[in-house]
Amino acid sequence: MATATIIDGKQFAARLRAGIATHVAQLKAEHDITPGLAVVLVGDDPASQIYVRNKGLQARETGMNSFERRLPATATQAELLARIAELNRDPTVNGILVQLPLPKQIDPERVIEAIAVNKDVDGFHPLNVGLLAVGGTGMAPCTPLGCLMLLKERIGNLAGQRAVVLGRSNIVGKPMAALLLREHCTVTIAHSRTRDLAEECRRADILVAAVGKAQMVQGDWIKPGATVLDVGINRIPTPDGKGRLVGDVDFASAVEVAGAITPVPGGVGPMTIACLLLNTLTATCRQHGVPTPEVRPAA
Ligand code: NDP
Numbered sequence: 001m002a003t004a005t006i007i008d009g010k011q012f013a014a015r016l017r018a019g020i021a022t023h024v025a026q027l028k029a030e031h032d033i034t035p036g037l038a039v040v041l042v043g044d045d046p047a048s049q050i051y052v053r054n055k056g057l058q059a060r061e062t063g064m065n066s067f068e069r070r071l072p073a074t075a076t077q078a079e080l081l082a083r084i085a086e087l088n089r090d091p092t093v094n095g096i097l098v099q100l101p102l103p104k105q106i107d108p109e110r111v112i113e114a115i116a117v118n119k120d121v122d123g124f125h126p127l128n129v130g131l132l133a134v135g136g137t138g139m140a141p142c143t144p145l146g147c148l149m150l151l152k153e154r155i156g157n158l159a160g161q162r163a164v165v166l167g168r169s170n171i172v173g174k175p176m177a178a179l180l181l182r183e184h185c186t187v188t189i190a191h192s193r194t195r196d197l198a199e200e201c202r203r204a205d206i207l208v209a210a211v212g213k214a215q216m217v218q219g220d221w222i223k224p225g226a227t228v229l230d231v232g233i234n235r236i237p238t239p240d241g242k243g244r245l246v247g248d249v250d251f252a253s254a255v256e257v258a259g260a261i262t263p264v265p266g267g268v269g270p271m272t273i274a275c276l277l278l279n280t281l282t283a284t285c286r287q288h289g290v291p292t293p294e295v296r297p298a299a
Helices: 009-031 046-061 077-089 108-114 126-133 142-155 173-182 197-202 269-288
Strands: 036-042 065-071 095-098 162-166 186-190 206-209 227-230 234-236 244-246
Touching (some): 009 269, 036 077, 036 269, 046 065, 046 269, 077 095, 095 108, 095 269, 126 173, 142 269, 162 173
Parallel strands (some): 036 065, 036 095, 162 186
Antiparallel strands (some): 234 244
């Protein structure tokens, strides 16, 4: 039986970061500007700490300045908003990201709305969400942007492709659908109330799974030859007690049917931070009135 091409997101993300680093160096040499990314962490959630550390590390590796702001888990909303206001005013900070989730005493919507729109490198501010919806030049959220780049690398022109996005969250599903629509795909968004999920998925030339349900999408849900992007990150138990990361797609059965598929880990995941850096570079150029470069992954 045919076996799908494995889309190597880890390698693509490394090439993209190298492409970004070239433009960061150019920005420094020609305009004496160094992009700055500030990441705010509230509390000490272990997974969030790892994400924040990796974001800082990769920002510095591409030549950007990285700023970390930590607040205790007991921080009030007013304290966090005051910290964001400082970062909004700071000219050396071009991108601001507040690591989610936040402790329950803090309203994430208020926090996201407080970030200056032109520094919102996560693309979660309502104005950026609206700009994406109307096809404008706002900041696109990092995970869907990474998915789009992988799809374009694999397929090229996406016009006319039938795309099914499984999941309708504000951070993945909805912006993914908006980006695919902007590329002239025919887009279906499926979710927990969709009547026949398998049938919807079987129609897809492009299937993006972002549901957070381990190995839910089976091989016989997939159209032969389809391109499958698996956004899900789920830990399942293993006999040794360590657990194992799997996606929302049952990789073993899907790889026999799909034309191309992302693995978990090493598929969509690494693209998220690379696209965060891309958004930071874009934000920096816009803030300084410098033309935004078209960043290509290094060869
Ligand atoms: P959410 O929980 O916010 O959204 C999940 C979506 O899936 C909802 O729209 C929900 O539908 C739908 N859904 C849930 N269960 C089912 C089901 N049984 N059948 C059909 N639809 C269902 O998740 P996120 O979008 O934030 O994340 C999705 C996955 O992607 C997670 O595993 C997460 O860890 C991962 N992720 C990975 C990232 C990366 O960098 N690779 C970044 C962000 C997320 P409804 O709206 O009807 O409830």
